[in-house]
Amino acid sequence: MKPLRPFPFPLNIGTDICRISRIYAILRSPRRGTRFVKRIFAPEEQARRDYRLQCLARGLSGMVDVSSDEIARRDPEWWAAASFVAGRFAAKEAAIKAHSHRRLTFHDVVIERRGRNEERLGSGPPVARIKGRGGEDGGEDASAMISISHDGDYATAVCMAHDPSVVGGGEC
Numbered sequence: 001m002k003p004l005r006p007f008p009f010p011l012n013i014g015t016d017i018c019r020i021s022r023i024y025a026i027l028r029s030p031r032r033g034t035r036f037v038k039r040i041f042a043p044e045e046q047a048r049r050d051y052r053l054q055c056l057a058r059g060l061s062g063m064v065d066v067s068s069d070e071i072a073r074r075d076p077e078w079w080a081a082a083s084f085v086a087g088r089f090a091a092k093e094a095a096i097k098a099h100s101h102r103r104l105t106f107h108d109v110v111i112e113r114r115g116r117n118e119e120r121l122g123s124g125p126p127v128a129r130i131k132g133r134g135g136e137d138g139g140e141d142a143s144a145m146i147s148i149s150h151d152g153d154y155a156t157a158v159c160m161a162h163d164p165s166v167v168g169g170g171e172c
Contacts, residue, residue: 012163014097016090017156023089024082040089042107042131046100086155087148096127097146102164104130111146128159 017024037046088111102108114127128144128157144161 010163010165012098012100012161014094014099014159015157016093016159017099017154018086018090018093020079020086020150020153020155023086024079027082028078028083037085040085040092042110045088045110064123083150083155085134087150087157090155090157091124091126091148091159093148094157095130095146095161098159098161099130101116101163101165102130107131108133111148128161130161 023036026036048151091111092106092109096104096106108131110131111126111128112129114125126146126148128146130142130144132142142162144159146157146159148155148157150156
């Protein structure tokens with residue numbers, strides 16, 4: 001059997017899927033929810049005070065053993081927060097997978113809106129800022145393309161990133 005020709009471009013792809021109701025259950029626990037948000041979001045992301053994260057400071061009424069549709073109907077603000085966090089979690093996981101040549105943590109990946117400095121929320125193209133460290137990539141931040149989608153009880157994300165460890169192997 002002939003050896004497989006390497007992929008000719010220095011790209012890597014990562015993907016992840018996250019169940020929103022799982023994140024909802026984590027976030028509704030005050031101790032676990034706070035710890036989870038601090039572990040996943042970098043300090044600059046926490047400082048943005050996104051309205052979807054504001055309900056984390058408020059308590060929840062006891063909703064146990066109900067469907068995700070029912071939670072979304074009864075408490076849309078809390079479901080929106082869980083959906084937002086699940087999407088960001090999936091995006092960070094995808095970015096970490098796409099940067100397999102580096103040892104990234106959740107705090108090394110910051111999800112931002114591409115090319116916009118305004119505080120407008122809603123749909124818009126996200127980008128992952130990959131924080132540079134001394135020695136790696138000259139210590140400069142890099143970017144990676146991100147796509148985040150939500151459907152029902154799931155959030156999914158895909159990341160495409162430059163991977164300098166991939167060596168081009170000739171023509172396609």
